[in-house]
Amino acid sequence: MSLSVAYNTARSSLQASQSQMAVVSRNITGASDPSYSRKIAALVTQGGAARVVTLRASDAALLSKMLETTSDAATQKALLEGLEKLSQTVGDTELDESVSARIGALDSALKQYANAPDNQQYARAFIKAANDVAASLNQATAAVQAVRLEADGKVADSVARINDLLAKFEKVNQEVMSGSAHGADVTDALDTRDSLIAQLSEEIGITVVPRAGNDIALYTDSGVPLFDRTPRKVTFDPTTVYAPGTTGLPVYVDGIQVTGVGAPMPLNSGNLVGLVAIRDEVAVTYQSQLDEIARGLIEAFAETHQSDPTQPDLPGVFTFAGATGVPTMPAPTGLAGLIQVTDEIDPTKSVTGKFENIRDGGINGTGYRYNPNPDDTAFSDRLYGLLGEMAEERPFDPALGLGTKVSLQEFASSSASWVESSRQSADQSLEYRNTLLGHASEALSNATDVNVDDETALMLQLEKSYSASAKLISVIDQMIKTLLNAVG
Numbered sequence: 001m002s003l004s005v006a007y008n009t010a011r012s013s014l015q016a017s018q019s020q021m022a023v024v025s026r027n028i029t030g031a032s033d034p035s036y037s038r039k040i041a042a043l044v045t046q047g048g049a050a051r052v053v054t055l056r057a058s059d060a061a062l063l064s065k066m067l068e069t070t071s072d073a074a075t076q077k078a079l080l081e082g083l084e085k086l087s088q089t090v091g092d093t094e095l096d097e098s099v100s101a102r103i104g105a106l107d108s109a110l111k112q113y114a115n116a117p118d119n120q121q122y123a124r125a126f127i128k129a130a131n132d133v134a135a136s137l138n139q140a141t142a143a144v145q146a147v148r149l150e151a152d153g154k155v156a157d158s159v160a161r162i163n164d165l166l167a168k169f170e171k172v173n174q175e176v177m178s179g180s181a182h183g184a185d186v187t188d189a190l191d192t193r194d195s196l197i198a199q200l201s202e203e204i205g206i207t208v209v210p211r212a213g214n215d216i217a218l219y220t221d222s223g224v225p226l227f228d229r230t231p232r233k234v235t236f237d238p239t240t241v242y243a244p245g246t247t248g249l250p251v252y253v254d255g256i257q258v259t260g261v262g263a264p265m266p267l268n269s270g271n272l273v274g275l276v277a278i279r280d281e282v283a284v285t286y287q288s289q290l291d292e293i294a295r296g297l298i299e300a301f302a303e304t305h306q307s308d309p310t311q312p313d314l315p316g317v318f319t320f321a322g323a324t325g326v327p328t329m330p331a332p333t334g335l336a337g338l339i340q341v342t343d344e345i346d347p348t349k350s351v352t353g354k355f356e357n358i359r360d361g362g363i364n365g366t367g368y369r370y371n372p373n374p375d376d377t378a379f380s381d382r383l384y385g386l387l388g389e390m391a392e393e394r395p396f397d398p399a400l401g402l403g404t405k406v407s408l409q410e411f412a413s414s415s416a417s418w419v420e421s422s423r424q425s426a427d428q429s430l431e432y433r434n435t436l437l438g439h440a441s442e443a444l445s446n447a448t449d450v451n452v453d454d455e456t457a458l459m460l461q462l463e464k465s466y467s468a469s470a471k472l473i474s475v476i477d478q479m480i481k482t483l484l485n486a487v488g
Contacts, residue, residue, distance in 0.1 A: 035195035056187040062444040063194065064208065069437040070198065071205040071221065071269035076430035078154075078274025079282070083423040085147045086286055089140040090416045099140060099293060100412035102133045107390055107409065113358070114383035123355035130317055130341045137294050141244060141337035144287045149242040151279040156238040158203045158272050159251060165203075166231035169196045173215065173227075180214040190214075200226075205269035222265040224253045244287055244334025248279045282422065285400065288330070289415040292396050294320075294339040295331035296408045300389040302326045303361055303368040314364040317345060317386075330397040359383055 090098045109129040113122040172193045179186035197218070200206055205221030218227040225232050232254035239248055250260035251272060257263040259276045267273050298318045305311035313326045320327075320338040327335060343350035344363045361382050362369035370382040390408055398404045402414040 035191055035198075056190055057447060058190075058194075059444060059447040060208075060210070062440065062447055063197075066437070066440040066444050067197065067201040067206060067208070068269075069433060069440045070201045073430065073433040073437050074202045074271040075269045075274040075277075076426055076433050078151075078271050079277060080423065080426040080430050082147055082151055082274070082278030082282060083419065083426050085150075086144065086283065087419050087423050089143045090419055097136070098412075098416055099133065099136045099290070100409065100416045102129070102136050103293075103297075103390075103409055103412050105129050106133050107387070110383060110387055110390070114380050114387060117359045117380040117383055118377040120355050123358055126358060127341065127346055127355075133297065134318065134339050134341055137290055137336040137339050140290050141287065141334065144283050144290070145242040145244065145246075145337075148246070148248070148279045148283045149239075151275045151283070152239050152242065152248050155248075155251065155272060155275045155279070156236055158275065159234050159236040162200065162203050162234045163231070165196050165200050166227055166234075169193065169200070169218075169227060170231050172196060176214050186214070201270070203271045205267055205273070220253060220258060220265070221268045221270075222258060224256050224258055224265050226253060244291070244337060248276070251276070286415070286419060287333070287336070288397065289400055289402065289411075289418065290336035291331035291333060292329075292400065293408070293412050293415065294318075294336040295327050295329065296394060296396065296411060297339065298323075298335075299326055299394065300392075300408055301386060303364050305367050306361075306370060307367060311367065314368065315342070316361070316363050316368075317342060317358060329395060330399070 090100075106126070106129040109122070109126040113119070113126045116122055172189055175189045176186045176193060178184075179189060193216075197206065197208060200218070204226070206226060207219045207221060207223075209217040209219065211217055215229075217225070217229075220226055226234075234251065234253050236251045237249045239246060242248075248260070250257045250263060251267075252258065256265055258265060258267045259272065260266075260280065298315050298320070301315075301317040302313045303316040304313050315323050315326060318339055319342045320335060320340060342363055343353050345353060345355065345357045347353045347355065357363050359379060359382055360369055360371035360374070362371075370385075371379040373379070393405045393407050393410075395405050396403065396411050402411055402418060406414070
């Protein structure tokens with residue numbers, strides 16, 4: 001081997017070692033960055049000289065699995081947060097603040113009043129208990145609609161974040177494609193692109209499709225184009241006021257409806273899916289349960305005409321604004337927010353209000369009066385009849401899944417249990433999804449993350465190789481000088 005060839009070989013080795021050491025230094029620096037993937041300095045031969053090409057550790061299958069589990073976990077997290085807010089309407093059963101507990105307190109107050117129908121203190125206690133029940137239903141309705149409004153606002157935030165991430169993704173993807181075409185090192189840009197994809201998967205389930213030239217396309221998990229050369233617009237019009245019966249508007253991707261009734265390609269996972277489920281399904285179902293409780297109360301305390309069976313039953317102790325009769329099943333939407341105690345049983349609320357109207361009936365006129373003798377202050381038939389109505393098994397909307405014929409107390413208890421069991425189920429599902437996400441993230445990390453110990457060991461090897469190449473160049477330099485001196 002000639003000295004010039006040996007010199008060029010040693011110099012090429014020295015340069016390659018320098019490049020490899022620079023890559024190792026990048027790895028050690030980026031080890032603490034969760035979005036950083038290990039860079040690999042691969043040696044290639046070109047024109048008889050060694051050259052370093054920087055590659056990037058990656059695993060498409062593991063990345064896809066991590067994106068899937070990220071979206072699933074985000075769905076359950078949104079559901080759990082919404083259910084936790086709804087469960088606050090149930091409260092601590094020991095504090096007697098739930099609708100079910102207050103119906104139980106109403107039953108106890110009615111029993112006391114029935115045992116002493118001439119005692120006005122018991123009448124006042126019954127009115128207070130009735131007002132507490134109505135207030136609980138009113139407040140629960142307000143809380144449900146507040147949860148729906150909050151979820152709607154978070155949908156708007158999620159859509160804004162998706163559009164922002166897609167805009168950033170477009171810039172990075174162009175950088176990757178341009179750099180790849182010119183043979184530049186795009187490994188850091190690839191890290192950024194994967195990080196943006198991971199952030200997108202929190203909001204919406206996505207599928208990654210590789211393209212030629214290091215390009216990729218993104219689709220929703222239902223197949224709607226999300227990014228194909230350019231980002232597709234995600235749109236949503238928020239609703240500023242929610243009341244029972246308000247229908248939240250859908251989300252569109254590239255003009256295609258992806259949430260809500262009638263969506264041809266509905267999303268399957270992601271934060272958006274969980275938020276829409278809370279807004280349009282879970283909270284709506286719970287509102288319907290509250291409305292059925294209100295309907296049951298109005299029905300149980302309704303008055304029947306005592307002499308003309310052709311006359312309709314009319315609301316008694318419990319009524320609602322604009323009432324013209326006893327509501328039928330299924331309950332009118334929002335009835336729980338409208339239910340109230342009639343002023344006709346409370347002399348402090350109305351000049352025509354009388355405590356005796358609870359005991360004797362007649363809230364709707366003399367034809368609806370149960371006590372034939374106005375002077376009989378010991379009359380208790382009506383009060384015991386109301387107790388029987390509260391305990392009687394009555395039909396409720398079977399679509400709610402809480403039983404087709406149960407007592408008012410049992411239905412209210414089942415509703416509270418439904419909220420709590422749904423919350424617990426979401427909590428357990430989130431824990432399971434987080435476990436899967438942890439395993440998927442760990443597997444991807446093992447395949448792509450930096451091991452500082454390995455990189456340090458590699459650095460020591462490269463330093464030895466660098467020293468050997470430098471020493472060889474020094475020896476060749478001395479030999480050339482000796483040769484030149486001999487010739488001279």
